Amino acid sequence: MKDDDAVFRALADASRRRLLDRLHARNGQTLSELCEGLEMTRQAVTKHLVILEEASLVATRREGREKLHFINPVPINAIAERWMNKFDHRRTQFLSDLKAALEADGAATTARPSLPPQPKRKPR
Amino acid sequence: MKDDDAVFRALADASRRRLLDRLHARNGQTLSELCEGLEMTRQAVTKHLVILEEASLVATRREGREKLHFINPVPINAIAERWMNKFDHRRTQFLSDLKAALEADGAATTARPSLPPQPKRKPR
DNA sequence: TTGACATGCAACTAAATGGTTGCATATTAG
DNA sequence: CTAATATGCAACCATTTAGTTGCATGTCAA
Numbered sequence: 001m002k003d004d005d006a007v008f009r010a011l012a013d014a015s016r017r018r019l020l021d022r023l024h025a026r027n028g029q030t031l032s033e034l035c036e037g038l039e040m041t042r043q044a045v046t047k048h049l050v051i052l053e054e055a056s057l058v059a060t061r062r063e064g065r066e067k068l069h070f071i072n073p074v075p076i077n078a079i080a081e082r083w084m085n086k087f088d089h090r091r092t093q094f095l096s097d098l099k100a101a102l103e104a105d106g107a108a109t110t111a112r113p114s115l116p117p118q119p120k121r122k123p124r
Numbered sequence: 125m126k127d128d129d130a131v132f133r134a135l136a137d138a139s140r141r142r143l144l145d146r147l148h149a150r151n152g153q154t155l156s157e158l159c160e161g162l163e164m165t166r167q168a169v170t171k172h173l174v175i176l177e178e179a180s181l182v183a184t185r186r187e188g189r190e191k192l193h194f195i196n197p198v199p200i201n202a203i204a205e206r207w208m209n210k211f212d213h214r215r216t217q218f219l220s221d222l223k224a225a226l227e228a229d230g231a232a233t234t235a236r237p238s239l240p241p242q243p244k245r246k247p248r
Numbered sequence: 249t250t251g252a253c254a255t256g257c258a259a260c261t262a263a264a265t266g267g268t269t270g271c272a273t274a275t276t277a278g
Numbered sequence: 279c280t281a282a283t284a285t286g287c288a289a290c291c292a293t294t295t296a297g298t299t300g301c302a303t304g305t306c307a308a
Contacts, residue, residue, distance in 0.1 A: 011135075011136070015296085027217075027218060046255080047296075060225075061226070065255070065306065066253095071211070073212075073218040073219060073222075077212065077215065080205075080207050081204075095197060097194050098194050098196055101184075102185070156285085165267070165268060167287090189275040189276065190285075
């Protein structure tokens with residue numbers, strides 16, 4: 001699955017996810033419609049949409065002087081499904097690994113994220 | 125869901141996804157183990173792992189002089205599930221929108237990505 | 249036809265990102 | 279103890295990225 005990359009990268013940006021949300025709310029919007037109310041230039045939005053297109057997350061059609069944008073649900077579902085399956089059949093295993101790891105006598109970082117800095121033990 | 129962002133960004137990089145794959149293959153590996161065979165410095169790998177940790181995709185435990193890394197399947201499943209649901213209940217709608225859009229008399233870009241450049245219609 | 253509207257293109261900038269090198273520190277094996 | 283091993287930290291660098299501005303082009307309505 002080599003061109004997952006484009007999809008992952010496309011989804012990495014919050015503005016682009018917001019654009020997808022907008023299309024999710026109403027499919028087939030024009031560029032200007034998608035720009036409305038965003039604190040971003042039209043050009044910025046254009047660039048985001050291009051990236052979404054290149055990841056095949058959005059398809060476009062020219063309608064006279066305006067460009068309509070449509071969600072393509074396929075790649076996102078494909079990835080979500082693949083990654084879910086990937087982690088799901090081992091999910092309980094991973095969870096018990098994790099639990100064991102965190103409970104072990106070593107104080108896992110992620111479980112206690114904001115511990116005060118441990119006083120450095122005096123060097124030998 | 126505000127801290128999806130960290131997860132999406134963490135998953136955006138192919139090296140990090142590869143690290144997750146490695147952990148998926150064998151959970152609880154040390155830093156040096158995770159470095160083996162990668163054409164990347166240990167420091168680079170460390171940075172990637174930190175990003176994965178900050179996204180809570182990986183948890184770590186210190187074991188003597190080595191650091192063990194464990195997959196946390198929760199956030200990735202959460203996101204996958206949420207995005208799948210989001211697009212799934214409208215999936216057929218989106219697909220028919222898409223089909224209609226692509227079939228419309230306008231030649232959609234995404235569907236026919238490598239068309240030869242259309243001869244420009246002569247200007248008025 | 250003309251002007252307003254919708255989009256496209258290019259050059260530029262600032263900041264984030266992925267990576268490196270060099271050195272410091274902690275732990276374990278002899 | 280000492281040396282080898284495992285990791286941590288900081289400064290630095292190159293590239294990518296997200297955004298801007300300015301201008302060009304295409305299309306519609308009056």
